[in-house]
Every structure is written in structure tokens, then in C-alpha cells.
Amino acid sequence: AQSVSQHNHHVILSEAASLELGCNYSYGGTVNLFWYVQYPGQHLQLLLKYFSGDPLVKGIKGFEAEFIKSKFSFNLRKPSVQWSDTAEYFCAVRGGDNDYKLSFGAGTTVTVRA
Amino acid sequence: DSGVTQTPKHLITATGQRVTLRCSPRSGDLSVYWYQQSLDQGLQFLIQYYNGEERAKGNILERFSAQQFPDLHSELNLSSLELGDSALYFCASSMLAGGTDTQYFGPGTRLTVL
Numbered sequence: 001a002q003s004v005s006q007h008n009h010h011v012i013l014s015e016a017a018s019l020e021l022g023c024n025y026s027y028g029g030t031v032n033l034f035w036y037v038q039y040p041g042q043h044l045q046l047l048l049k050y051f052s053g054d055p056l057v058k059g060i061k062g063f064e065a066e067f068i069k070s071k072f073s074f075n076l077r078k079p080s081v082q083w084s085d086t087a088e089y090f091c092a093v094r095g096g097d098n099d100y101k102l103s104f105g106a107g108t109t110v111t112v113r114a
Numbered sequence: 115d116s117g118v119t120q121t122p123k124h125l126i127t128a129t130g131q132r133v134t135l136r137c138s139p140r141s142g143d144l145s146v147y148w149y150q151q152s153l154d155q156g157l158q159f160l161i162q163y164y165n166g167e168e169r170a171k172g173n174i175l176e177r178f179s180a181q182q183f184p185d186l187h188s189e190l191n192l193s194s195l196e197l198g199d200s201a202l203y204f205c206a207s208s209m210l211a212g213g214t215d216t217q218y219f220g221p222g223t224r225l226t227v228l
Binding site: 034036042043044045046049090099100101102103104105107 | 147156158159169222
């Protein structure tokens with residue numbers, strides 16, 4: 001069974017700072033990778049996804065993520081955060097075509113100070 | 115708005131009781147997934163239905179059951195409720211059964227067991 005590890009539990013930064021959230025997974029086969037965001041009091045929203053092709057994936061709201069297969073990683077980045085990026089961020093993995101469920105990391109709470 | 119609807123938004127009940135959570139998928143989506151989000155367990159997959167049939171089962175307790183109806187809406191039934199069942203229950207939907215498919219999440223039902 002796959003597992004997902006998010007390195008940071010809580011990140012606090014100032015507006016305009018750069019953000020990088022780590023995500024590592026354990027699964028030997030083909031994977032589909034996702035980052036979801038959960039704003040306070042709201043549901044999970046898809047930020048970006050990787051299925052195949054270019055390992056650098058661009059998502060909504062200026063976020064991007066890089067899939068590094070050799071490191072089993074899918075780190076999320078944003079060059080300059082805004083106060084509105086305050087949210088919880090979840091990395092999720094689905095283990096290829098024969099697996100349907102998403103396995104989520106524990107989440108990283110990001111607080112952006114104005 | 116993801117197009118996935120869940121009712122009710124909040125539910126407060128007592129131990130030993132039974133509740134039903136309802137989910138309507140996005141138009142055109144055939145798959146429905148149920149997830150539980152709690153402070154100690156994080157986001158965990160419970161069960162998936164595809165076009166009326168159970169497709170995959172995760173960490174779902176025997177006290178919990180689900181079904182998907184011909185109009186594709188789904189219900190999650192939780193019985194003999196315990197304090198530890200207090201959580202956010204999310205429903206997600208996708209077009210296919212898996213593969214290169216994206217799950218879109220509903221707003222969730224917050225269950226409080228007293």
C-alpha cells in the first residue's frame with residue numbers, strides 16, 4: 001500500500017516570500033500525483049495534478065510542482081505567496097490505473113502573514 | 115464550487131444513533147468516493163462506488179455502509195455511532211472508475227457525536 005509523507009506540519013511566512021512544501025510517497029509502480037488545497041471552512045480544491053509527461057506541472061493560482069521520480073517526490077512551490085494562500089495543503093497519490101482511491105498526506109498548514 | 119453537493123452540512127447526534135449522509139456527484143460523473151477527515155487519522159478513503167456498484171473499499175468500519183442509487187447519488191450510513199466517529203465526511207466524484215481521472219470534492223458533512 002502506498003503512503004504519503006508531508007515534511008512540514010505548519011509553515012508560517014510573510015507575504016511575497018517563496019513557498020516550498022515537500023511531499024514524498026512510497027509506491028513502486030506508476031503513480032498519479034495531486035496537490036489539493038483546503039481554505040478555512042471550505043472543501044478540498046484541486047491545485048494541480050501529474051499523470052505523465054513534463055515533470056514540471058503548473059496549476060492554478062501561481063502554484064507549480066515538480067515530480068522527481070528518482071526521489072519519489074512531488075514538491076509544491078509558489079514564488080511569491082499572498083495572504084489569501086493561507087490554507088491547508090494536501091499531497092495525494094493514486095497508485096496507477098488499477099487503484100482508484102487517493103492516499104493523502106497529513107497536510108501542511110500554511111499561514112501567510114500580511 | 116466543485117459541482118458536488120452534500121447534505122446536511124452539519125449533523126449533531128448522540129452515541130448509539132444512526133445517521134445518513136447524502137452526496138450528489140457532478141453532472142456526468144459515475145464514480146462516488148467517500149472520505150473521512152479527522153484530527154487523529156487525517157484524510158482516509160472509506161469506499162468507492164461506480165455506476166451503482168461497489169468498486170473499492172478502504173478503512174471503512176463494519177458499522178458503516180454506503181450505496182449508490184440509479185440516479186447516481188450516494189448515501190453513507192453510519193450506525194451505532196461512537197464519539198470517535200466525529201469527523202468531516204467528504205464525498206468526491208469523478209467521471210471514470212480510476213486511471214487518469216480527477217476527483218472533485220464536495221463541501222463535506224461535519225458530524226459531531228456527543
